[in-house]
Amino acid sequence: MRLFWSAETEPFFDTASDHETLVTRPRDVTDNAVPAGTSLTAELLLKLGEILHDAELTRRGTWIVETLAEPMAQHPQAFGNLLGAADAAIHGFVEVAIVGEPEDARFVALAAEVCTRYLPALALAGGPAANAGGIGLLADREARGAPTAYLCRGYTCEAPVTEPRALAEQLEGVSRSAV
Structure with a gap:
């Protein structure tokens, strides 16, 4: 997790911190035909938090959902998988x-x-x-x-x-x- 999470800005990125230097470090938040890395990360963290009873994993998964709540409300068609993760975060597994x-x-x-x-x-x-x-x-x-x-x-x-x-x-x- 430490390779993809930035403690300074707090998002998860699509490439590891030890990856070759790029002009910009990619982070796709919108889902398309294939879910975005961000929504898959939120879903995985929430699910692992539930399975392992790990509050820190749940907190990080919930943080992703919360930080994207406004764009999800404005453009729900762009966040199909993340909306599923949000539903699980709100209603439970x-x-x-x-x-x-x-x-x-x-x-x-x-x-x-x-x-x-x-x-x-x-x-x-x-x-x-x-x-x-x-x-x-x-x-x-x-x-x-x-x-x-x-x-x-x-x-x-x-x-x-x-x-x-x-x-x-x-x-x-x-x-x-x-x-």
Whole structure:
């Protein structure tokens, strides 16, 4: 992050600080057919802040959204991806933690169930509970005799489930409430 963030002016740039010297250091803030580096950075920081429970990453992602709020309001068609990041920053993420061994077919089935839906503000993490490795979304979660999925919103969770069908029902509820 230190290579792309300027502590003096605070924006993220599209090239690293150790890149060859250019006339100007590029920073594209508007989305086109391909999202701009700025909006992808905001989205990534917000999502990682959620998954890792890292307030500093969330702060930086929110800062990007806040600094571009006025241009987004004036020209929303130029900020499609950044508007999605802003929505996630305001309304929160749908958090799904799948605890268990990733090689287990039941784990794969739970993950596949999540991936069959369009959830633009999804923060998904999976792995063994004993090896959360700083992934806050997995911390203090346990597999209940089988790979277990926890679906949460704003740190409020549904009952843990071990069956893809039960997870599908929970995800349907999230999809309906997001409309």
